[in-house]
Amino acid sequence: GQNIDQPTEMTATEGAIVQINCTYQTSGFNGLFWYQQHAGEAPTFLSYNVLDGLEEKGRFSSFLSRSKGYSYLLLKELQMKDSASYLCAVLLGGNNRLAFGKGNQVVVIP
Amino acid sequence: DAGVIQSPRHEVTEMGQEVTLRCKPISGHNSLFWYRQTMMRGLELLIYFNNNVPIDDSGMPEDRFSAKMPNASFSTLKIQPSEPRDSAVYFCASSHSSAQSYGYTFGSGTRLTVV
Numbered sequence: 001g002q003n004i005d006q007p008t009e010m011t012a013t014e015g016a017i018v019q020i021n022c023t024y025q026t027s028g029f030n031g032l033f034w035y036q037q038h039a040g041e042a043p044t045f046l047s048y049n050v051l052d053g054l055e056e057k058g059r060f061s062s063f064l065s066r067s068k069g070y071s072y073l074l075l076k077e078l079q080m081k082d083s084a085s086y087l088c089a090v091l092l093g094g095n096n097r098l099a100f101g102k103g104n105q106v107v108v109i110p
Numbered sequence: 111d112a113g114v115i116q117s118p119r120h121e122v123t124e125m126g127q128e129v130t131l132r133c134k135p136i137s138g139h140n141s142l143f144w145y146r147q148t149m150m151r152g153l154e155l156l157i158y159f160n161n162n163v164p165i166d167d168s169g170m171p172e173d174r175f176s177a178k179m180p181n182a183s184f185s186t187l188k189i190q191p192s193e194p195r196d197s198a199v200y201f202c203a204s205s206h207s208s209a210q211s212y213g214y215t216f217g218s219g220t221r222l223t224v225v
Contacts (some may be wrong), residue, residue, distance in 0.1 A: 033213050042201060042216035043153075050211070087153065091214075096141050096207045097166070098214060102152035 002026045004101035006088050011107045012078055019084050020073045020104045028093025034062050034073045035087040037103065043087055047073070075106070083108045114217035116202050122223045128190040131220045134183055134206030143214060144177055144187050145201040153201070159185065160207060171196075192224045 003025040014020040024032070031050040035043035049055055049064035049071065061074040073086055085103035092099055115134040122127055135142050143158040157167040159179045167177070174193070179185040189196055199221050203214035 030210065035213075042218050044216070048211045048213060092208060096160070096205060096210055097155065097158060098143075099155070100145075100153040102204045 001097040002090065002092070004088055004090060004099060006086075006101040006104045009105040009107070011109060014078055014080060014110050016078050018075045018078060018106060019098070020075070020088075020106065022073075022088030022101055024069050024071070024088070024090050024101075026090045026092060026099060030091040032062075032064055032071050032091055033087065033089040033091065034060075034071075035089060035100075036088060037085045039084075041045045046086075057062065065106055078108050080108050080110070082106065112160070114202055114204050114215050115154060116200075116220055118220060119218060120221045120223075122225065123159050123192055125193055125224055126191045127224075128188065129196075129224075131187040131200050132201075133185045133187070133202030133217060135185070135202070136215055137183065139204035139215075140182070141205045141207050142179060142185050143203045143205075144185070145203065146201045147201060147219075173196070173210045189222075192222075194224045197222055197224050198219035 005023045005037045033048050034046040036046050037043040047062040049062050054063045059076045064071045085105050087103045088101040117132045140161050144156040145153050147153045156169045157177045160180045177187045199219045201216050201219045203216045205214045
């Protein structure tokens, strides 16, 4: 089976930095995705990592360590609109299949 | 492109009734996925298609669930008979198998309530 773990919820202050962790144990690995999902909406793509290291994209950065089965998403200069669930997903081998964690609910307060 | 289009957005039905959810993937995408999302279990993959062919339906809960993809631009997920425990948000997503780094594009989902 696939095991993708994320903390369930965190609260952070507007303007701060927050790190969302994800650990995984999966049968096969072809990359790791982060998605953002606002309440009542569809998940939307944030980032993709397939090699170890940090990928930076504006206020969002994502890190991957394949040997440790670990990734994190870093959100800088938090804004109120960043309040959402952040989903970690592993692209499994074979047929382009994504397995998702349950998501980390981030609440941004003024 | 209008993105992945799902219908209906909301469905309320009585236990025992048949429910049909519809999905139109992004033109040119050759992979289509049906997911179910609940608070308890998160996003669960039900079934996916590659070039209109079902590849893995091991996530389909039981025989009451069936899915079809008669052509590259349309798929259905049917529940017959529906039960209250089927209440969830059902997402359809599509992607291109040769562009894996772009991930999936999700539709807006169908919120199903079975009473």
